[in-house]
Amino acid sequence: xxxxxxxxRSDFIFIESGDAFQPFQYSVGMxxxxxFAELRDHKKFxxxxxxxxxxxxxxxxxxxxxxxKTMEEWVEVGPMGTLSxxxxxxxxxxxxxxxxxxxVPYGYAFILLDGASTQFQHFLKIDPDWPPAIxxxxxxxxxxxxxxxxxxxxxxxxx
Amino acid sequence: xxxxxxxGCGQTDHNGNRFDVTGIELIHxxxxxxLADAELTIEDIDGVVIGNMDHFEGINGVELWSIxxxxxxxxxxxxxxTGGTTGSTLAIGGYHLTASGLFNKLLVIGWEKNSESDTTGxxxxxxxxxxxxxVFAGAISGLAVEASAYxxxxxxxxxxAARAVIRDRKHAVKNPHAHLRREVTIEEVLRAPLLxxxxxxxxxxxxxxxACAVIFANEDYAEKICPKxxxxxxxxxxxxxxxxxxxxxxxxxxxALASQELYAKLGIKEPLKxxxxxxxxxxxxxANLSWIExxxxxxxxxxxxxxxxxxxxxxGALPINLSGGVLSTNPIGATGLIRAAECxxxxxxRAGERQAQGVKKALSTGFGGCFWSxxxxxxxxxxx
Numbered sequence: 001x002x003x004x005x006x007x008x009r010s011d012f013i014f015i016e017s018g019d020a021f022q023p024f025q026y027s028v029g030m031x032x033x034x035x036f037a038e039l040r041d042h043k044k045f046x047x048x049x050x051x052x053x054x055x056x057x058x059x060x061x062x063x064x065x066x067x068x069k070t071m072e073e074w075v076e077v078g079p080m081g082t083l084s085x086x087x088x089x090x091x092x093x094x095x096x097x098x099x100x101x102x103x104v105p106y107g108y109a110f111i112l113l114d115g116a117s118t119q120f121q122h123f124l125k126i127d128p129d130w131p132p133a134i135x136x137x138x139x140x141x142x143x144x145x146x147x148x149x150x151x152x153x154x155x156x157x158x159x
Numbered sequence: 160x161x162x163x164x165x166x167g168c169g170q171t172d173h174n175g176n177r178f179d180v181t182g183i184e185l186i187h188x189x190x191x192x193x194l195a196d197a198e199l200t201i202e203d204i205d206g207v208v209i210g211n212m213d214h215f216e217g218i219n220g221v222e223l224w225s226i227x228x229x230x231x232x233x234x235x236x237x238x239x240x241t242g243g244t245t246g247s248t249l250a251i252g253g254y255h256l257t258a259s260g261l262f263n264k265l266l267v268i269g270w271e272k273n274s275e276s277d278t279t280g281x282x283x284x285x286x287x288x289x290x291x292x293x294v295f296a297g298a299i300s301g302l303a304v305e306a307s308a309y310x311x312x313x314x315x316x317x318x319x320a321a322r323a324v325i326r327d328r329k330h331a332v333k334n335p336h337a338h339l340r341r342e343v344t345i346e347e348v349l350r351a352p353l354l355x356x357x358x359x360x361x362x363x364x365x366x367x368x369x370a371c372a373v374i375f376a377n378e379d380y381a382e383k384i385c386p387k388x389x390x391x392x393x394x395x396x397x398x399x400x401x402x403x404x405x406x407x408x409x410x411x412x413x414x415a416l417a418s419q420e421l422y423a424k425l426g427i428k429e430p431l432k433x434x435x436x437x438x439x440x441x442x443x444x445x446a447n448l449s450w451i452e453x454x455x456x457x458x459x460x461x462x463x464x465x466x467x468x469x470x471x472x473x474x475g476a477l478p479i480n481l482s483g484g485v486l487s488t489n490p491i492g493a494t495g496l497i498r499a500a501e502c503x504x505x506x507x508x509r510a511g512e513r514q515a516q517g518v519k520k521a522l523s524t525g526f527g528g529c530f531w532s533x534x535x536x537x538x539x540x541x542x543x
Contacts, residue, residue, distance in 0.1 A: 011178070012178040012179070017217065024288065026353070028289050034288065039387060047394055055399060057288050058404070058407075059402070059404070061241065061402075065400075065401055066399070070430070084308070084408070085304045085305070085408055086304060087300055087303035087304050087306075087307055087355045087356050087357075087358075088302075088355065088356045089296045089300055089355050090278075090353055090354055090355060090356075091213050091354040091355065093279035093280055093296060093297065094279075094280035095279060095280065095283075095292075096276040096280045096281070096283050096284050096290070096292070097292055097293075100297065106294075106302075107353075108294050108295075108296065108300050108304065110292075110304060110403075112405060118402070118404050118405045119294050119403075119404040119406075120404055121290075121291065121293075121294050121404050122293070122294055123293075123294055123426040134307065134308065134311045150289070150290070150306070151291045151293060159513065
């Protein structure tokens with residue numbers, strides 16, 4: 001009987017899964033495609049308004065879950081916003097998208113873009129001269145070469 | 160609908176690394192102990208429900224892969240999995256299936272071998288690949304953000320949260336199944352390495368290898384199997400969000416709504432006075448303050464006072480997490496089911512050194528997904 005809490009790794013054989021990976025290709029639909037095209041071509045943010053509860057959803061999606069209604073009314077939001085909650089990630093972990101370690105530390109922000117009802121998640125610039133706080137105003141910083149994806153925004157920072 | 164009860168429970172010796180067993184053998188260990196607890200054999204069982212979070216082990220057909228250990232050969236065998244709430248969903252599934260009368264004696268199993276992959280990376284795969292994964296960093300990041308909003312709203316401190324950690328870790332010392340069985344001090348919690356502000360290493364649950372098996376039986380069999388069955392009084396759940404950005408940070412809406420539904424159904428007006436014991440899926444320190452407010456035990460922002468006053472300690476008016484809770488043990492797919500097993504063993508009087516006296520009503524929760532909650536209430540009396 002192996003004694004609990006005294007298991008040594010060297011006593012056992014392990015089989016590693018190796019470097020194999022499974023690539024995926026995700027459709028973002030009509031709404032997601034429009035959002036990313038506007039972000040890429042005009043650095044603009046667009047959301048969809050629910051005809052029932054009037055909430056403006058960013059990122060846009062076809063269905064308001066709570067009302068179970070289809071949304072069609074486009075509303076421009078942002079690009080400025082307010083920090084509604086955040087953390088600074090400090091522990092290393094593997095990014096399942098890339099298989100690489102995430103570049104910690106990084107700021108993880110929830111931002112209420114002006115005109116939106118839901119929060120937008122993105123990186124928050126860590127700046128020793130600007131300790132972030134809930135309620136501060138923030139603005140996006142865009143990448144030079146944008147490809148129509150979330151990383152077209154580099155991060156948000158003090159407005 | 161038939162009244163239904165838990166009549167037997169088994170847990171493995173949970174540990175950070177159960178290198179001595181495969182997942183199948185780990186499952187078998189819990190199942191054998193549950194059958195022994197109920198004084199049944201596998202031949203007595205009508206069907207098997209098993210669950211975990213597939214991406215932790217990368218094995219998708221868990222119900223068939225584990226069939227030699229889970230006892231399901233030549234029986235109806237299905238998988239239930241709902242992310243972090245998997246264990247509590249399993250308990251609710253066991254309740255529904257036996258209450259329907261289509262199953263009389265059902266074996267329900269939750270398990271995880273978190274040592275087999277990168278937990279944070281794997282949890283991230285439960286979230287939207289396009290909108291959530293760029294910045295999201297698993298459970299710790301989402302919970303850290305929740306804590307930041309809760310602290311700002313009410314002026315709650317890291318020391319308040321640390322008090323809840325020392326409660327759970329102290330309770331775990333008396334639980335032979337617990338993973339972390341060493342008491343910690345408030346100073347140790349406050350000095351632990353910072354993982355994601357304001358969460359430090361001792362504020363968050365461990366990653367554990369472990370399994371839990373629970374046998375449900377309906378009213379035609381429960382009292383023949385178990386002298387003091389733990390009757391299921393009711394269950395409720397709420398899944399309010401899809402994307403993390405949709406979350407309202409306070410209160411934990413899913414738990415508030417689920418508990419309000421169940422209290423109303425059971426005529427519970429003052430849960431703090433009417434329920435004798437709770438096993439909560441509180442995976443980090445601040446949840447032990449904020450989420451008991453969602454459960455109606457304290458007014459908004461006043462959860463910490465209840466914790467400091469010792470009301471929820473062993474021997475207090477409403478002991479919470481006498482098992483040591485999730486902060487001491489967290490084999491993720493089993494975690495919600497362990498909460499159910501602990502409540503059931505307390506009602507049966509089989510909780511060993513951690514036994515509370517006179518447990519007539521107990522409550523367990525599950526947490527996961529995108530701030531989703533499950534809740535079950537158990538009673539020593541057969542429901543009328």
